[in-house]
Amino acid sequence: MGAGSGLRADARAEEVGVLRDDAWLGTAPLTVVAGEPGSGRSTVLDRLAGELAGSATVLVLRLAELDRELPYGAVFRLLNQLEPGRADDPAGQPLRALIGRLATAPPRSPETAARVAKAVFPLLRARSPLVLLVDDAQWIDEETAFLLGSLVHHCSGDSRTSVVATLRLGAGDDVPGGAALRATFARLQAEGRARLRLLRPLSLAQSRSLLAGLVSARPNADLAGELHAAARGNPAALTALVRGYRAAGAMRIVDRTAYRAGWVEPPVATADHPLLRAVTEAGDGVREVAEAMAVLAPLGADAPALAASALGRDEAVVASALDRLVARRALVRRRDGGVRFRVPAVRDALLSRLGPYAWRSLAARAVNAVWDGEVTAPDDDFVLDRVAQAGALVDARRAAKELLEHGRRVLLTDGAKAERWLSAAVSRVTTPEERAGALLLLSGARALHLRQAEAGECARQVLRDHVAHLSPAQAQELSIVFITGLTARGELGELAEIAAGVSPVLPDDPGLAVINRAFALMMSGHWPEARDLLENGRDVWSGGNTVTADFGTMFLAGCGVVLGDSSQLFTLVAHPELWRSGHLPNHWFEQRRFEVDMLLQLGELQHTHRRMLDAGVTVEQLSGPDRFALSYLGGDWPEAMELARRTLLEGTDPARPMHNMMMHGAIRILGAQGWLARARSLAAEGRDLPMSHVVDHAEFTVLRKLGDDEGADELLFSAARSADRGGYLLGTEDLWADLARSALLRKNRREAEHWVNRSARTAMRLDTARAHLCHHLARAAVYRDPAAARRAVAIARERRDVPYETAMAFLWAGLAGHEPERSFTEAYELYGEVGAWFWRARLRKLLRDNGFPGPGRAETTSENERLLAILVAEGLTNRQLAVVLDASEKSVEGRLTRMFSRIGYGSRVELAAAILTGEYLS
Incomplete structure (x- = not known):
């Protein structure tokens, strides 16, 4: 869904509500809503018009810059709205003639202003209650601004006529009506006839709400924080950023949640918006100064002189341009004499528009000035980023040295910086040995930070062009990175060639060849073939370097787990001395991560925690999928x-x-x-x-x-x-049990017994608590075997730290006849621990239907409402709701009526929007 078309993009609802109430109460005849360019002034006016439409006559005047040129132009436009199509009406002719004469040679006097206001006011009062909305009042002509005070005086009292005008901050000083408008407003404000409401920047919560509406997804906290900071709470900038991020692929939506795609770095180009136009429409000279400051501003008070030198301009000319940018509210003066961009999104938009040579030239100017001691950089990162941007315009040897040094520094902590600096270093080094080293570092940085496809391309370059500079262990490591990159990019053809033993890139060492072929087979989903290749080639790969040997050991154990033999894994966990490269820190760490990964896939949570504790491995050091499993x-x-x-x-x-x-x-x-x-x-x-x-x-x-x-x-x-096609046993532990229960529902006992037997064989081969638990539950269901149910419950109690699987075990045991009341009650409590609202509702019904004590009314009502709200937000029809809730459609209709009445949302769409923005069920 495109930006601006989401479910909820109204971030100014509170301001609109206040203005609406003020208009109804007649708090002040004139309200001026002032704000920065892009702050949402017109949006507020539009929403206010909609809110007031049913209770008052609403007239809207939208002014533009050209309107300032025609004396009394705003009054003429108002008359046209008050009397549309009645220009020739004799009753209106004297007034129009008067204004026409005054517009030709307007005498500026309070008497004239009072005369015009007195003539116009009856037309306004005739439409009472009336609200006049004036958008962009900074463009009001000087004559209309002069008579505004008299008109507002007439609107005071009980005439029920009021004016709400929007005003852009930073405008008005250089337009004819500006001074008159400010003077009139100041006088009316002192008299209590006018009030000012500033549209302040959006709060973070308001920005999150606007973002949710723009992208129809809940924004992740990091994304919301980044965009809010870049836009400084300005709605127009935020909207432009969303469009720019989506176009650049810098934002992705996963499971209805919007995230920042970390591999797309700033600056991200944004669409045109009012804040940017304040710069781009100020003239080429001013725009070029702004572009230069986008690169140089962090240098503080030294930046203007450096910009003047870079642009070939006189410093006074640059200073004048900076003054204009400050007046247009694009820049803000800093205490150190420098400037900064008021809204960072404007700076990034200017950077994205800079041509490559202009950017490199400005970056080089900054780098050379810092290196020569002419200016002081705010920090090392600023200089390194400019070195990376400057390309060949700065000293290559010094650039390569600093980029490599600092790339290593942030290798583990900041993947984006490491990749940016090391990528630049690769193009600066001058010898094959240095290039191989730089590419190794870059490949490692990308792999460490899950840029597998890009890491694989780096590995390809090294293996193809610099393999002579690699040790066998390094060649093996890079081969794995290369094959992983092929998998990430979906290069199935090349993957198949490697699996067949054909590759123009990979080394032809026999041991490496077996491991690389096996890994390619695994990544292609051919686990049985990979296991057979490793078994048959054990003598070859085990006699090679220690890294290759350990990869063979790792892959063979992994194949065993996937295909149903966990014995090799448990042997390695019990005897870590079997690893041959464990003395190398990186490989020791990867071996521990492999053990944890395999244990988690088998559901061995307690065993995983013990292994992590013994090895000193923390949760933060694990991969995302492993942390998910925990x-x-x-x-x-x-x-x-x-x-x-x-x-x-x-x-x-x-x-x-x-x-x-x-x-x-x-x-x-x-x-x-x-x-x-x-x-x-x-x-x-x-x-x-x-x-x-x-x-x-x-x-x-x-x-x-x-x-x-x-x-x-x-x-x-x-x-x-x-x-069966893939030869997998991993992940089938409870599959056979569900197939057995399904066969029972279809009254096919013979089939059910077949699946129980499959379950027994799986439990014997995998020999894990999960596998045995699922087998006993299948047997209890099919044979109504009390002993099997007891054994299942005993295993489940030992796995109490795995609440959801334990709860499901209690549920199935209770349905098989094992202590139903206790089993259902314990399952209900465990479902509550994880927030399994569907199963909580199902268990409440089971308890009720069997006459067992259940939860209290308040808890039941609250959780039923929560589940119902979720299902409604998912778009289920009343018939589907009835099926899911195991209730009648009539009952569902009653529940919906009561829920909507209590929570205050008028429709399913409003409820879905509230859930999306986190206003409900957050």
């Missing part, structure tokens, strides 16, 4: 969904199993909370993942909630077929 399993679902969205935003490799498992968990979270449309949308995004069985299985739970049993069963069978 939060999902541990029950912190808001954090889990934030991590899932950020991972999708960053484009983490979807070929990796944990990415697939993350999608599975995120879909289940949304479904359990009632966000059924969002869950299905996320499932559609994951339809083509290599391990599609986990996505199909997650979406099955959503269709079952919607009452689409046929579609749900088809997804179950699709998941089973997909898992």
Whole structure:
């Protein structure tokens, strides 16, 4: 949806409300609404006109710069609105003739102004109650401004006639009516007949609301903060920024949440807006000075002289241009004698319009001045950014040295800076050895900060052009980065060539070749083939360098987990000395991350925490999908969904199993909370993942909630077929149990027993708590086996730190006849811990239908309303609501009526907008 067409883009609702109430109460005959260019003055006037339309006559005068040229022009336009089509009416002719004579040779006297005002006022009073809205009053002609005081005097009292005018700050000083208008307003304000309302910059909350309406998504806090700061709360600048960010790909929407795409750096070009026009329409000379200051302003008091030198202008000329930019409110004077842009978005817009040579030239001027000691830089980062921008216009050797030094400094902490500086360094180095080193650093920076595709391209350059400068271990590391980059870009053809042993880029070392082929097979979803290749080539890769050997060990253990043999993983976790490159810090760290990743995929949360504690690995050091798994399993679902969205935003490799498992968990979270449309949308995004069985299985739970049993069963069978095709056992633990329960619903006992047997074999091979739990639950459901139910509950209690899976176990055990009251009650409490509102509602009904004690009325009402609001915002019809809530349509209609009456929203659209902006259910 384009900017400005969202559900809620009214960030000035409070101001409109105050003005409306003032107009109704007749607080003051004249109200001037003043604000910066782009502050929303016209928008406020439009909304006010709409608010007053039903209770008063509303006339709107929109003035433009040309209106200042015609004496009494505003009065003529007012008469045309008061008496449209009646210019020849004899009753109006004397007044028009009088104003016509005065316009030709206007005598400026209070008596004349009073005479005109007295003649005009009866026309206004005849329309009472009347509100006259004047937009851009700074363009009012001098004669009309002169008589305004007399007219407002007539409007005082009980005439119920008022004027609301907007005024642009920074305008009026250089126009004919400006002085008269200011003097008149000051006098009326002193008399209590006029008041001033400043449109202040939007607060952060207002900016978030406006953003949500513009993009039809909830803005992430970081994005909202960045745009709010760049626009300084100016609505026009904010709107232009949104358009610019979307056009540049600097903003992405994931699961109805808008995020900043970190790989697109400022300045982001913005569309034209009033703040920018204050610069671009001031003349070429002023604009060029503004552009120069966009680069040089951080140098403070030294910037004007440097700008004059760079532009070849006299310093006095530059100073005059700066004065004009300050008067136009584009720049603000600083205490140190320098200037800054009032709104950073204007600076960035000017930078984005600068030609490449002009930018390089200005940047070089700044760098050389700092290096020569002529000026003092505000910080190292300013100089380094200008060095990167200056290109060949500054000393290459010094530039390369500083860029490499500081690129290493921020390698782990600031990916954007590291990539920017190291990229510039690559083009400055002069020898092949230096270039190889710079490319290695750049590739590492990109890989560390999840720029896999770009890191892969760096690795390609090094492997193709500089492999002679690499050790075997470095060649192996870069080969993995290169193959990961191919996967991220979807280069399936080249990936297939590598898997077949053909590549003009990768080294031809036998050990490396086996590992690279196996990794390409894994990234292509061919896990059985990768496992067989690694097993058959063990002697080759295990006899190579330690890094290659450990990659082989890692990949073989990973294949085991995915295909149903966790023994190698648990051996490595128990005996870390089996790793051969553990003495290298980077590889030690990656080995621990691999162990944690695999344990989390198996649902071994307690084991994961112990391993992290023993190794000293923190949550912050894990990948996004692994951190998601920790939060999902541990029950912190808001954090889990934030991590899932950020991972999708960053484009983490979807070929990796944990990415697939993350999608599975995120879909289940949304479904359990009632966000059924969002869950299905996320499932559609994951339809083509290599391990599609986990996505199909997650979406099955959503269709079952919607009452689409046929579609749900088809997804179950699709998941089973997909898992069998790929040879996967990972992610099938509860798939077989759901297939068994589905067969029971279809009264096919023989099929149900088949799935129980599949479940038993999976539990035996994976040998994890989750796998055994799911098998016992399947057996309890199909055979009504009390012993199986007891064993399932015992395992679930040991996994109490995994609240959602434990709650589902209690639910299925209770439905299988195991201590129903206790099982349902405990499940209900655990669902509350994670916010699974759908399952809380289902459990309340189960408790009620079975005559068991349930929650109190207040809690029930509150949670029922919350779930209903979510489902309504998801666009469900009343019939669908009835299915999901297991109620009649009539009951649903009653609930909707009561909910809308209580929460104060008049329609489903308003409710959806309130949820979107966080005003409801935040």
